[in-house]
Amino acid sequence: MDNFEGGTPMTKSPTITAAHTAPIARNEEVVLSREIETPISQVENNESQERDYSHTRVADTLLADSKRIGLAETFQKLASGAYRAEIDVPADFDIDQDAQEIDDVISLEAYNAQKFEENAFDEHPDFDETDEKIVDSDQARKSEIVSYIAEQVHADPLMKQKLGEVASEMIARGEAIDPDILQEEALSRYITEKESGEPLTLEEKVVSIEEQFAELLNENDELKKELTEFKALVKQQSETMHTMALALLEMAKKLHKEKEEEEEQMSLLELLIKLMGMFLQEMAKVDEDAQRSQNQTQSEKKAPPVIQIPRIKIKTDSPQKIPKAA
Amino acid sequence: MKNLEQFKKDIERELMVKIIMGLRYGKISQQKAERLAREYTEIMSAQNADELFTQLSARIEQFSEILEIYLTSATEYFSQKKESFLAAGRNYMQLRDYDRAVIALKGQPAIEASASQGGSH
Numbered sequence: 001m002d003n004f005e006g007g008t009p010m011t012k013s014p015t016i017t018a019a020h021t022a023p024i025a026r027n028e029e030v031v032l033s034r035e036i037e038t039p040i041s042q043v044e045n046n047e048s049q050e051r052d053y054s055h056t057r058v059a060d061t062l063l064a065d066s067k068r069i070g071l072a073e074t075f076q077k078l079a080s081g082a083y084r085a086e087i088d089v090p091a092d093f094d095i096d097q098d099a100q101e102i103d104d105v106i107s108l109e110a111y112n113a114q115k116f117e118e119n120a121f122d123e124h125p126d127f128d129e130t131d132e133k134i135v136d137s138d139q140a141r142k143s144e145i146v147s148y149i150a151e152q153v154h155a156d157p158l159m160k161q162k163l164g165e166v167a168s169e170m171i172a173r174g175e176a177i178d179p180d181i182l183q184e185e186a187l188s189r190y191i192t193e194k195e196s197g198e199p200l201t202l203e204e205k206v207v208s209i210e211e212q213f214a215e216l217l218n219e220n221d222e223l224k225k226e227l228t229e230f231k232a233l234v235k236q237q238s239e240t241m242h243t244m245a246l247a248l249l250e251m252a253k254k255l256h257k258e259k260e261e262e263e264e265q266m267s268l269l270e271l272l273i274k275l276m277g278m279f280l281q282e283m284a285k286v287d288e289d290a291q292r293s294q295n296q297t298q299s300e301k302k303a304p305p306v307i308q309i310p311r312i313k314i315k316t317d318s319p320q321k322i323p324k325a326a
Numbered sequence: 327m328k329n330l331e332q333f334k335k336d337i338e339r340e341l342m343v344k345i346i347m348g349l350r351y352g353k354i355s356q357q358k359a360e361r362l363a364r365e366y367t368e369i370m371s372a373q374n375a376d377e378l379f380t381q382l383s384a385r386i387e388q389f390s391e392i393l394e395i396y397l398t399s400a401t402e403y404f405s406q407k408k409e410s411f412l413a414a415g416r417n418y419m420q421l422r423d424y425d426r427a428v429i430a431l432k433g434q435p436a437i438e439a440s441a442s443q444g445g446s447h
């Protein structure tokens with residue numbers, strides 16, 4: 001914790017960057033326990049400090065309850081608003097609302113400042129001694145404050161460091177050390193370093209809030225772009241899958257068709273062969289029949305049928321003389 | 327391969343981490359934390375993984391925390407789903423059942439494949 005008594009200017013609460021949303025390790029206890037050990041950020045005024053502290057307290061309570069009763073119960077408790085009752089200060093911290101309030105305050109201050117400039121001396125026509133005394137006392141007060149601030153600044157170790165740096169640089173350059181120049185240079189460096197840390201005025205606070213808002217908007221735009229790209233990628237992948245599926249379907253149909261054709265061809269070939277076989281068988285059979293019939297015919301021609309004629313005996317008394325031929 | 331309960335547990339854990347870190351660093355208000363908790367209750371009522379991620383995707387434009395969770399977990403879920411489709415299609419192709427392979431690759435269950443085949447015949 002910084003020492004306020006030493007007059008050290010308070011540091012601004014850390015800007016929300018991508019580092020805070022870096023991927024977290026899966027072991028929730030280690031990660032979230034580690035978060036408790038990080039120092040609580042310090043803020044400029046009491047109101048913001050109380051607000052941040054209350055949110056940090058809620059965060060710690062959430063973590064403790066997550067470990068104790070489980071995540072589901074903790075969520076239910078959070079949804080029911082149970083954690084709101086534990087906070088003493090108003091918990092509705094809305095950046096937009098605060099920015100609007102700050103705008104209102106600034107505009108009111110600007111109006112008042114403008115009015116003061118316009119009517120600074122016009123509204124005080126009766127400038128009497130009492131006013132002069134008031135003015136003198138105000139100026140005395142101012143000078144007192146200025147001298148106090150100067151003492152605080154000179155007591156600041158950072159200022160001493162800057163004085164040392166400027167002095168060493170002047171010595172390195174071979175210049176004579178002029179106290180006024182030394183003071184001036186060191187003070188400018190001191191102021192620059194301090195102003196780069198935090199806004200001290202309302203305007204600077206508004207600027208820082210606007211910067212944070214712009215960063216959040218940029219982050220939002222980047223996330224939207226990522227989401228668009230992701231959607232396009234998913235769409236492309238689904239289209240690719242669809243095309244692949246169609247290609248596979250065509251290939252499968254083609255293979256199936258080829259297989260069917262092949263089977264058909266085989267069946268036709270078989271049929272043809274069978275038919276040829278049958279045809280050849282028939283042909284062979286016909287030949288056999290023809291051959292058989294031919295053989296039979298030839299054998300019948302070679303051996304004519306023997307006709308048995310019965311012999312008739314003629315009985316005579318004398319032998320017949322056969323007349324001679326004249 | 328993760329199932330519905332494991333996806334729910336991961337989303338639950340991621341969301342709680344984001345709420346705690348958001349509150350701690352002042353990125354979100356308590357009202358937003360409560361809204362996120364109510365959305366969580368609705369999301370966890372999903373009965374299956376498809377419904378779970380559909381409900382998540384419906385809320386990504388409202389809540390950047392849910393968007394971040396969706397971008398990590400949905401990637402894992404969709405790649406897992408794609409692998410299961412490819413495995414189913416591969417099995418059918420090895421059995422030379424190309425009609426069912428195509429239907430499985432499209433993501434429809436096998437029962438529908440037999441019904442569609444019966445219907446087509």
